[in-house]
Amino acid sequence: xxxxxPQLGENIGFAARAMLNCGLTDLRIVRPRDGWxxxxxxxxxxxxxxxxxxxxxxxxxxxxxxxLQQLYATTARRRxxxxxVLTPRRAAEDARERVAKGERVGILFGPERAGLENDHxxxxxxxxxxxxxxxFASLNLGQAVLIVAYEWWQAGSTVPASHTPLGKSPxxxxxxxxxxxxxxxxxxxxCGFLRNEEKRPSVMRNIxxxxxxxxxxxxxxxxxxxxxxxxxxxxxxxxxxxxxA
Amino acid sequence: xxxxxPQLGENIGFAARAMLNCGLTDLRIVRPRDGWxxxxxxxxxxxxxxxxxxxxxxxxxxxxxxxLQQLYATTARRRxxxxxVLTPRRAAEDARERVAKGERVGILFGPERAGLENDHxxxxxxxxxxxxxxxFASLNLGQAVLIVAYEWWQAGSTVPASHTPLGKSPxxxxxxxxxxxxxxxxxxxxCGFLRNEEKRPSVMRNIxxxxxxxxxxxxxxxxxxxxxxxxxxxxxxxxxxxxxA
Numbered sequence: 001x002x003x004x005x006p007q008l009g010e011n012i013g014f015a016a017r018a019m020l021n022c023g024l025t026d027l028r029i030v031r032p033r034d035g036w037x038x039x040x041x042x043x044x045x046x047x048x049x050x051x052x053x054x055x056x057x058x059x060x061x062x063x064x065x066x067x068l069q070q071l072y073a074t075t076a077r078r079r080x081x082x083x084x085v086l087t088p089r090r091a092a093e094d095a096r097e098r099v100a101k102g103e104r105v106g107i108l109f110g111p112e113r114a115g116l117e118n119d120h121x122x123x124x125x126x127x128x129x130x131x132x133x134x135x136f137a138s139l140n141l142g143q144a145v146l147i148v149a150y151e152w153w154q155a156g157s158t159v160p161a162s163h164t165p166l167g168k169s170p171x172x173x174x175x176x177x178x179x180x181x182x183x184x185x186x187x188x189x190x191c192g193f194l195r196n197e198e199k200r201p202s203v204m205r206n207i208x209x210x211x212x213x214x215x216x217x218x219x220x221x222x223x224x225x226x227x228x229x230x231x232x233x234x235x236x237x238x239x240x241x242x243x244x245a
Numbered sequence: 246x247x248x249x250x251p252q253l254g255e256n257i258g259f260a261a262r263a264m265l266n267c268g269l270t271d272l273r274i275v276r277p278r279d280g281w282x283x284x285x286x287x288x289x290x291x292x293x294x295x296x297x298x299x300x301x302x303x304x305x306x307x308x309x310x311x312x313l314q315q316l317y318a319t320t321a322r323r324r325x326x327x328x329x330v331l332t333p334r335r336a337a338e339d340a341r342e343r344v345a346k347g348e349r350v351g352i353l354f355g356p357e358r359a360g361l362e363n364d365h366x367x368x369x370x371x372x373x374x375x376x377x378x379x380x381f382a383s384l385n386l387g388q389a390v391l392i393v394a395y396e397w398w399q400a401g402s403t404v405p406a407s408h409t410p411l412g413k414s415p416x417x418x419x420x421x422x423x424x425x426x427x428x429x430x431x432x433x434x435x436c437g438f439l440r441n442e443e444k445r446p447s448v449m450r451n452i453x454x455x456x457x458x459x460x461x462x463x464x465x466x467x468x469x470x471x472x473x474x475x476x477x478x479x480x481x482x483x484x485x486x487x488x489x490a
Contacts, residue, residue: 090406161335
């Protein structure tokens, strides 16, 4: 990540934190406005000190990027340049492929006020532009670094899109579920809730469907059976109910 | 987006800016520590004032979420709960599907220091957890809102992953390219660069391959032909060269 003439130390710190959130530690800064090191950057980095300590400071983009093969330029505005424009997601995939081939890859971020100059963008192989609300597309510098870094991490992540941790109990099997349904039905008959014989099958179907959707664990089935049993035969005397309640 | 007991006004402002970047304007805040309105929030919002002006303030999460059908809770930590855990990307797809069906969807974000309490997480239908560097996974509040909002916008975006704007000139056709190659080859023969007859075909193939990869526009082909012509016959007298240069 190469920050070109960043103005605010806070934003350098936010960028460092976002980088470390996403496993990136090679920060380069070209002509930071307020000099270096910058105590405001350290405060905003919230523990990502290692990124700031290893940051390299340069006088020119050409020096900061000399050893890189592939250079991307980030921009919020459309530029009149015949150059590939990638979403952050596509750029992250592209960058991962290049790094796997041994290329060194860098990403330029411009100053807060107006972003990269066209001359700087023209030095890059490709432009990264995030699809955002066209009426309010300008990102804070730290936020821009986060989006690019976040997509980098996602492109290499093997975390499943969705999973349900089971805790200590496995998901209930069919026998346990049917046991709960039978227990509940017997008590609902006994207490009069299912007194309408004709509607009883459809009411029970609805109850089964609702409980099926919850994908209960074996422990939760035992908990629900305990609830039913205790509602039927309280372990403690119920407090007297006020007629007004 | 529902911020629960946010501590810093700046983070509320960053969250508002990130929301508007991603086309979201319904911000709800439960018990902001420093009261409301908050001038630091306005400064950090950098123009997303409309989000702050329309923000609703609540005393309790139950009030802030009363009208919602689907509630997600964001967390950086693993919780011991049998509840679906979605990546921000999967959650955004899920939320888009629900909104398309007419459901109202909310996302809870906890306070900066420690995130949502387990009791708050247990109120939600699903957990959102971003895959991040496990050694440094805690996001700034504004950054967390950005990632979720960014994925929401991406899930509805039709922007192509990659495209190359052509400017005013279309991509060169084969005749224009072959014209450039022939022009260049003729001049390279004339100046002696291609004096080795045997190697000439392979040298020209390499040059053609390099120029093909650039996917030149018609205008760029004309520019390159002009460059060749001018190098051969300068319009102005060349300055005398120093031997040392």
